[in-house]
Amino acid sequence: FCPACRALQPPAPRPDLFRLMDCDRSFRIDARQLQRRFRSLQRAVHPDRFGQRPPKEQYYSEQHSSLINKAYQTLLNPLSRGFYLLELSGVELAQETDCDADSAFLMEIMEINEKLAEPKNEDSFEEIETLIKVKQEELTREVTAAFERDDLQEAKKLLGKMKYFANLEDKLKSKKIPS
Numbered sequence: 001f002c003p004a005c006r007a008l009q010p011p012a013p014r015p016d017l018f019r020l021m022d023c024d025r026s027f028r029i030d031a032r033q034l035q036r037r038f039r040s041l042q043r044a045v046h047p048d049r050f051g052q053r054p055p056k057e058q059y060y061s062e063q064h065s066s067l068i069n070k071a072y073q074t075l076l077n078p079l080s081r082g083f084y085l086l087e088l089s090g091v092e093l094a095q096e097t098d099c100d101a102d103s104a105f106l107m108e109i110m111e112i113n114e115k116l117a118e119p120k121n122e123d124s125f126e127e128i129e130t131l132i133k134v135k136q137e138e139l140t141r142e143v144t145a146a147f148e149r150d151d152l153q154e155a156k157k158l159l160g161k162m163k164y165f166a167n168l169e170d171k172l173k174s175k176k177i178p179s
Contacts, residue, residue: 007054007057008045008050008053008057008060008061008064009060010060010063011060011063011064011067015067015071016088017070017071017074017075017084018075020041020067020068020071021034021037021038021041021071021072021075022037023037023075025085025088026085026147027078027081027082027085027143027144027147027148027155028144028147028148029075029081031076034072034075034076035072038068038071038072041064041068042065042068042069045061045064045065045068046061046065047061047062047065049061078136078140078143078162079159079162079163079166082143082147082155082159082162083159085147085155086152086155086156086159089152091152091153091156093156105161105164109164109168112128112131112132112168113168113171115128116128116168116171116172116175120175125172125175125176128168128172129169129172132165132168132169132172135165136162136165136166136169139158139161139162139165140162142158143155143158143159143162146158
């Protein structure tokens with residue numbers, strides 16, 4: 001907001017999402033604090049509050065609201081938060097998933113994919129869902145440790161593995177939706 005006239009100003013071109021959401025630039029975040037900041041910012045700039053303001057301010061309000069949503073979603077999700085941290089640190093991200101994953105890991109992913117390809121079986125889906133959740137939690141702990149010791153290449157490798165499990169999770173969700 002303009003300090004003199006209190007008019008809403010345009011968002012910065014490439015804002016630091018951590019600064020915007022008042023978080024430390026770290027993989028470890030306080031989700032409740034993030035949510036409080038999200039709600040507070042949305043209350044201040046939500047387009048519904050700017051319906052009677054000039055069109056330019058209405059437009060800025062939409063831009064700010066969209067940016068705040070993006071920041072919240074990016075920082076809330078461990079995978080996107082990790083990739084964003086790497087990007088901020090200047091680490092080149094692979095276009096697709098890195099192919100340097102070890103063969104045992106790739107075999108595990110293939111086996112889960114094969115189980116997902118089998119005819120619908122609720123027990124097997126629950127087993128796969130539990131396995132994916134456990135693996136995601138384990139990888140999240142490992143990524144946290146890698147970032148805390150500033151091993152960005154290890155964090156990148158682990159985030160690549162997390163991406164595989166996120167894709168499996170998406171496949172599982174689409175299988176569970178009744179057609």
